[in-house]
Amino acid sequence: MDRQTIENVVKACNVDTSEGPVDARLQQVVVRLVTDFYQAIEDLDLSQSEVWKGVEALIDMAKADEFALLGSAIGLEHFLDLRADEADAKAGLTGGTPRTIEGPLYVAGAPESTGFARMDDGTEEGKIPTLIIEGKVTDTDGEVLPGAKVEMWHANSNGNYSYFDKTQSHFNLRRTILTDENGNYTAQTTMPVGYGLNPEGPLQHMLNKLSRHGQRPAHVHYFISAPGHRKLTTQFNIEGDKYLWDDFAFGTREGLVATAVDVTDEAEIARRGLKGPFKHIQFDVVLQKDKAGAPSTEVERRRASA
Structure with a gap:
């Protein structure tokens, strides 16, 4: 035809x-x-058989709770980010921390605090290094943004996320931190690890046929928002991970690679109230100011809420 x-x-x-x-x-x-x-x-x-086998594959992914991951695996989320970048450029919006994919594992309603939060519930203490994440939220003019809302979430040492993994406590490794009067936020958590798709699942079965793996590098997700500024959806991926630039979900972007520094100084350990050496990541965020007629950064999609 x-x-x-x-x-x-x-x-x-x-x-x-x-x-x-x-x-x-x-x-x-x-x-x-x-x-x-x-x-x-x-x-x-x-052929008709090929069409129906394709439909069956989508059904199988939905039954395995992998359908949402399909959008990441085929680059849909990454493509939408690239389109949003183009729209911003056409609207004259430049600067700021790059956006990248949200993924399907955000959960609304995480506990909120100002300045500092401990994200982990302590169940993996001693099994995986403690991580301190610090940063400052500013605008593109360098002005600090007190009260900016920093929502963070990441996986545990098994590569699983609370709420979806019922063995974890509610909101483990999920927090909302409002920046202090100097625009700073600090999170005490555990080192995230990379993770992969179920190797026996239907999505990995599809990727196998495309000669692709289903692995993600270690990363931490963010939503950052502040009055008068454009909401940012982003994440940092951690330097040194095998899959840093080979992320099956295409989430790694220039400007979003963080280095975890080992801290062994006894005085610094004591100042943090920790029991031993830890890792430290500095991740500063720059938000764009709102602009009349600019493309919206609010994305309506189905999200979990505990």
């Missing part, structure tokens, strides 16, 4: 006003996406 014939078939199936009001935007999107899908079937000469 040629393109026009395909489009006619799609419209005959999906453009109908006899049942009541129509969501014109949804209809436009459905017609375009379905037309492109059918065109791909035609161009690639997909």
Whole structure:
């Protein structure tokens, strides 16, 4: 079939006003996406078996709770970030900490404090190094932002996230910190580790056929927001990780690589109230100011809430 014939078939199936009001935007999107899908079937000469096996793979991913990860694996989230970067540039917005993917593992409602928070529940103390993360939140003019909201979350030593991993306590390794009067925040936590997809799961099965791994480097996720400034979704990935620049989710970007420094000084250990050496990461954040007519940085998507 040629393109026009395909489009006619799609419209005959999906453009109908006899049942009541129509969501014109949804209809436009459905017609375009379905037309492109059918065109791909035609161009690639997909058999019926291939089409249904593809549908079954998506169903299997949904049943395995891996469907949300598919968007990361095929680069969808990364692509949307690149589009957002282009839109910002067209609006004359420059500077600030780079954005990167959110991922599907945020949980709303983490405990909130000002200046400092301990993120871990202590169950892995002695099993994995303590990490102190510090940073300052400023705007692109260098002005500090007191009261900025810094939401942070990361995986435990097994590569699992609380809420989704029922063996962890509520909000383990999840906190919201409001910056102090100098725009600073400090988090005491554990060293995050990289993690991978279930090697026996349907998403990894698909990636295997593409000769791709399903591993992520060690990282910490962030939402940062402040009145009069554009919300930032970002994360830092940790220098030295094998998968730093080979992230299956394409989350590593220039400007978002952090170095974990070993701290062994006894006086500094005592000042922190710790029992032994720890690791330290400095991650400062620069937010862009709001601008009339600028593309929104608020993303509406389904998120968990404990």
